[in-house]
Amino acid sequence: MTFTLPELPYAYDALGPYMSKETLEFHHDKHHKAYVDTGNKLLEGTDLEGKSVEEVVKAAYGTNQPLFNNAGQHYNHIHFWNWMKPNGGGAPPGLIAQKIDEDLGGFEKFKVDFIQAGVSQFGSGWAWLAVKDGKLAILKTPNGENPLVHGAKPILGVDVWEHSYYIDYRNRRPDYLKAFIENLVNWEHVEKMYGEANA
Numbered sequence: 001m002t003f004t005l006p007e008l009p010y011a012y013d014a015l016g017p018y019m020s021k022e023t024l025e026f027h028h029d030k031h032h033k034a035y036v037d038t039g040n041k042l043l044e045g046t047d048l049e050g051k052s053v054e055e056v057v058k059a060a061y062g063t064n065q066p067l068f069n070n071a072g073q074h075y076n077h078i079h080f081w082n083w084m085k086p087n088g089g090g091a092p093p094g095l096i097a098q099k100i101d102e103d104l105g106g107f108e109k110f111k112v113d114f115i116q117a118g119v120s121q122f123g124s125g126w127a128w129l130a131v132k133d134g135k136l137a138i139l140k141t142p143n144g145e146n147p148l149v150h151g152a153k154p155i156l157g158v159d160v161w162e163h164s165y166y167i168d169y170r171n172r173r174p175d176y177l178k179a180f181i182e183n184l185v186n187w188e189h190v191e192k193m194y195g196e197a198n199a
Contacts, residue, residue, distance in 0.1 A: 039070035061149040072144030085186035103136040129156035131197040153197035
């Protein structure tokens with residue numbers, strides 16, 4: 001199975017004013033495409049050809065850093081586009097809200113802690129809501145790493161590489177993260193991934 005660049009699930013201008021058409025054109029058409037193209041070149045001739053992206057990510061971690069970097073970022077971005085939607089954000093649906101209450105001290109505390117994970121990730125990386133040992137956990141990872149390689153299953157992630165926000169927010173990463181949580185999150189995709197993580 002070669003990597004393929006997915007279409008965005010909305011128009012390039014659909015996430016404004018929180019994420020601009022220009023950001024999505026650069027981020028999806030240039031950055032994500034580069035991870036796909038480079039990942040496919042690095043996959044050629046390896047025993048991982050034909051494996052799912054999740055399998056490639058896990059197998060390449062710690063053994064083939066260039067392939068891991070590109071496969072990890074491909075996986076992360078496949079979901080990142082779906083973790084956002086026009087008129088997103090707001091309160092999560094019932095089951096996710098209940099788990100956030102039980103495991104993370106409520107939605108308001110979750111928002112603060114999730115934003116802080118993204119703000120405090122030094123350099124490039126991601127902040128995550130993941131299922132680990134049956135409970136929700138907030139994690140952060142550098143570069144293209146994700147919870148799959150740390151014994152957890154991601155159900156929400158936000159990209160804090162500068163190419164994800166610099167056009168729209170310059171160096172105001174906290175403002176980008178606040179806008180992501182309050183106005184962009186597609187809780188339906190989070191709920192779907194939570195179901196899959198517990199299947």
